[in-house]
Amino acid sequence: MEVDFSKIEYIAFDADDTLWVNETYFREAEEAFASLLEGYETKNKIDQELFKKEMDNLALYGYGVKGFMLSMIESAMEISNGRVSLEVLDKIIGIGKKMINHPVELLDGVEEVLKTLSPKYHVMVVTKGDLLDQERKLEKSGLAQYFHHVEVLSEKKETNYSNLLEHLRIPAEKFLMIGNSLKSDVLPIVNIGAQAIHIPFHTTWQHEMVQGDHASDTYLSLDSIRGVLKYL
Incomplete structure (x- = not known):
């Protein structure tokens, strides 16, 4: 042109x-999230459900790590039918905090x-x-x-x-x-x-x-x- x-x-x-760099850290977080929930669903299904939840929440939370973290928590509760442990939820919050504190x-x-x-x-x-x-x-x-x-x-x-x-x-x-x-x-x-x-x-x-x-x-x-x- x-x-x-x-x-x-x-x-x-x-x-x-x-x-x-930004998106790379989101992909790493998705991998960690899927690993935490592997006892409930396949990785592919977990990825799909998380993305769907992010899209549903965009109008509420907007873009960024905090909205992503909330979507992970909601997805974990739904994928596990409410059986996800407090320990896993704490680890999900930890994933989000790690993203926020990551060096630029x-x-x-x-x-x-x-x-x-x-x-x-x-x-x-x-x-x-x-x-x-x-x-x-x-x-x-x-x-x-x-x-x-x-x-x-x-x-x-x-x-x-x-x-x-x-x-x-x-x-x-x-x-x-x-x-x-x-x-x-x-x-x-x-x-x-x-x-x-x-x-x-x-x-x-x-x-x-x-x-x-x-x-x-x-x-x-x-x-x-x-x-x-x-x-x-």
Whole structure:
């Protein structure tokens, strides 16, 4: 794709799996959760039931580790027909706390890119999830100094982005979003007239997968975050 970023003044980065590792820890937590409940169901069934419970709870709990932890507890009670022990429930809480307290692992090239771009553009974080958790990760990351603004959204749909740009008085044609999710970081952005760069992460949450073909001539796709420096 031929791109023209000459009008771009504002660059927003997704956080999880764009700036730092995130989804890998959720997959590890799911494995640990399935092991705790292996006496009640098959691993495949446990994975399915947990994902279903997460989807049912999104409107209540939103995204993030805390909502995931509550979904694990509810799933454990349902899968075991209420027979799950307090010891197992305590271990499930421990899985969640381990995720929250996990060191932040920056993805390769992230700080180099931010250091290069922050003097030339208004650089932002636009992510979704639990506010406290995302603020904690940003502080742990050591990257806060590079951002002019941080926004944690409940969802990343066209309306959310349009409202954000209107609130910050940013014209869509001057805005660029960089992220790993086609569903959350790319397609809604191009649909409101802004620009996007897709940098896939090796693991994608099922909820973030998109079906069908999507025209890649409306956004730029790169293998690595370092690649953005060729264009900006």
